[in-house]
Amino acid sequence: MDSIKIDGIEFYGYHGVLESEKTLGQMFSVNCEFFMDTSRTYDDIENTVNYADVAVDIREFCENNRYDLLEVLCNDLSKYILCKYDKICELKLSIEKPHAPIPTKFSNVSINIHRKRVIAYLAIGSNLGDRENFLSMVFDEIQKCSYIKEIKRSSFIETIPYGVEDQPDFLNGAVKVETIFTPFELLDFCKNTERLAGRKATRRWGERTLDVDIISYGDEVVNDENLKIPHVEMHLRDFVLKPLFEIEPYYYHPVSKKYIREMLMEIK
Numbered sequence: 001m002d003s004i005k006i007d008g009i010e011f012y013g014y015h016g017v018l019e020s021e022k023t024l025g026q027m028f029s030v031n032c033e034f035f036m037d038t039s040r041t042y043d044d045i046e047n048t049v050n051y052a053d054v055a056v057d058i059r060e061f062c063e064n065n066r067y068d069l070l071e072v073l074c075n076d077l078s079k080y081i082l083c084k085y086d087k088i089c090e091l092k093l094s095i096e097k098p099h100a101p102i103p104t105k106f107s108n109v110s111i112n113i114h115r116k117r118v119i120a121y122l123a124i125g126s127n128l129g130d131r132e133n134f135l136s137m138v139f140d141e142i143q144k145c146s147y148i149k150e151i152k153r154s155s156f157i158e159t160i161p162y163g164v165e166d167q168p169d170f171l172n173g174a175v176k177v178e179t180i181f182t183p184f185e186l187l188d189f190c191k192n193t194e195r196l197a198g199r200k201a202t203r204r205w206g207e208r209t210l211d212v213d214i215i216s217y218g219d220e221v222v223n224d225e226n227l228k229i230p231h232v233e234m235h236l237r238d239f240v241l242k243p244l245f246e247i248e249p250y251y252y253h254p255v256s257k258k259y260i261r262e263m264l265m266e267i268k
Contacts, residue, residue: 001089002038004051007031011059015067018101022066026099030058034081035090035116049085057084062095070095070111078115082180083146090116115180119151121215121248122175122190123231123240125159126197127207131171132156134197134210138175141193148179148189154243162237167207174215174243183217187227190214215240219254230255235263 009030014022032054041047061080067073074095082091096110126134135156142150154174161167179186190212197210215231222229230253234240241264244251251260 001035003033003035004049005031005033006051006055006058009055009058011062013062013066015062015070015073015097016101017068021101026097028062029096029098030062030077031094031096032058032081033092034085034088036087037089049087054081054085057081070097074111074113075115078113079147079180082115082117090114115182117178117180118218118220120177120179120186120217121244121251122177123172123211123213123215123234123243124175125170125172125211125239126209127161127168127170128209135171135173137197137210138193138212141189141196142175142177145189147181148177148186151176151178152247154246157239157242159239162239163204164206170239172239172243174240174247176247183214183220183222183227183229184224186214186217213240215244216251216254221255236267238264238267241267 009032011028011030012025013028014025015028016022034049034054036049038048058077058081061077062073065073065076067076074093078091078093082088092112092114094110094112096108098108100109102109122138124135124138139150139153142148152175156171156173159170159172161170181189193212194210199209199211202208213231214227214229215234217229220229231240235253235256241260245260245264249260252258253260253263256263
């Protein structure tokens with residue numbers, strides 16, 4: 001992927017934990033590298049991203065907002081740039097704070113992040129109350145959020161319970177999204193949506209008003225106590241694979257290296 005770099009964007013800001021930083025302020029510097037396909041610009045600025053505009057937007061965002069933490073400033077700035085410039089696929093940002101109040105000799109301190117647009121797939125299910133309405137809440141919450149965009153949704157299918165059989169049948173579906181959320185930010189989005197639907201902790205694989213699971217997030221593999229990507233049991237669940245096949249018939253599992261058609265045939 002091609003990239004454009006802008007180094008040393010200076011601004012005077014009031015970011016910091018100390019009261020003196022909030023009132024007196026200090027100089028900061030931003031380095032930015034953004035990635036995009038430049039092969040079809042055809043020597044027309046309308047077909048690319050104007051780096052002068054990006055530089056001014058970065059400076060103005062940093063001057064017009066105040067944060068205690070550089071980490072939060074950098075993350076919010078990355079979201080702002082990615083939302084404003086849809087041609088930018090990936091973004092690397094570095095914010096330098098050379099005059100930070102550190103009680104020892106140092107030359108610089110900086111925060112560096114890398115964010116990108118990612119295609120992710122969510123599996124949704126419900127077997128309590130107005131099931132279709134609860135599933136539709138997921139689409140409503142996606143529409144409200146600036147950092148996640150629906151690409152395609154499946155139809156809903158009726159399925160028997162999995163794991164625990166003495167409960168009502170489920171209504172299941174899948175949705176393909178593009179997001180600039182990190183995997184854990186996307187997990188927070190899913191859990192918040194479940195809470196809005198009134199989901200409460202029950203027995204494992206038990207009944208629920210709404211279940212929103214991350215099936216995959218690009219080609220990334222996450223093995224955390226609270227998050228496993230790709231979903232570790234997706235290849236065993238036809239109520240996940242069937243809606244996913246409907247919206248992405250050529251889905252390719254990044255770990256097993258199998259197409260979704262193969263996974264469905266293995267279940268059968």
